[in-house]
Amino acid sequence: MSRMTTARALIYETLETTQEHMTAYQVFDAVKPRLPSLNMSTVYRSLEYLTHEGLISVADVGEGMPIYEAVSNTHHHLVCEGCKKILIVEHEQVKGFFEKISQEYDFTIHTNHLILFGLCEKCRRAKENQSEELPKSLHP
Amino acid sequence: MSRMTTARALIYETLETTQEHMTAYQVFDAVKPRLPSLNMSTVYRSLEYLTHEGLISVADVGEGMPIYEAVSNTHHHLVCEGCKKILIVEHEQVKGFFEKISQEYDFTIHTNHLILFGLCEKCRRAKENQSEELPKSLHP
DNA sequence: TTAGAATTTGCATATAATTGCAATTGCAGA
């Protein structure tokens, strides 16, 4: 049977308290003082465990390492590929879509932290003022 | 200016021809015979480049390494966390949602390969026949 | 063509993440 050990509890508590996205290393740095024996393997394994239990979520926002956060108020993100800004999307805006897909494909969706990439309004405008520069050999 | 080099072109061609999801290593193995000097660093850098150009897409389906594929017919996936099965979702089913979010947040969505995790119908039923087993200390 | 500038590649190295295994810890039952 699986166990909620000291390491796992402290890691979860940290994410829950911080209420911020943290990388595995940030979690390690935050918990280490309270659990000096803590090892990076344990951090990785605990994060995987907590994710699997649905207590935290992990997201790759394309900049370096994946980030983890406690699952409390379900939400999602828009990540701008231009300025790297991360916006929050309320679950309310996504719910309907999930339900539709669930029904259509008879599939229960667990994903609770959707990451959508694209361009924010500012970056889109900035880009419109440049001529497209495709690699030459791919030009029509 | 960026260049469509031999390595990049062969890597893209491989993904385009195969029409399958491939890991970085599978791409390497497939291209190496035609370009013996090929190096894994180049594979990783080329895949990153092609992704950035929007020619291929990358997805982490939770099983081992990320997988790459040519962007041709836009589609998405449902990944069952029980049996690991990967279903295809037509873009038609997603389009409306993307448009709604785009308008609501004034954000141009580029994401073209959405991965949603959950449970397929079979695995959901299988699970319903088990008593939930939460870690003891988290029980209410 | 050919020279020169700019980009990309290979290689070596660094960093991130995973895994096998023995030691430790947590839990259930006596």
Added chain:
DNA sequence: TCTGCAATTGCAATTATATGCAAATTCTAA
């Protein structure tokens, strides 16, 4: 409380991915 089993952890080693830099390649324009 104590005992014994099973799950977890630390550590070392492995694998996956990223990066600095010099050499090679590609492109441009003379």
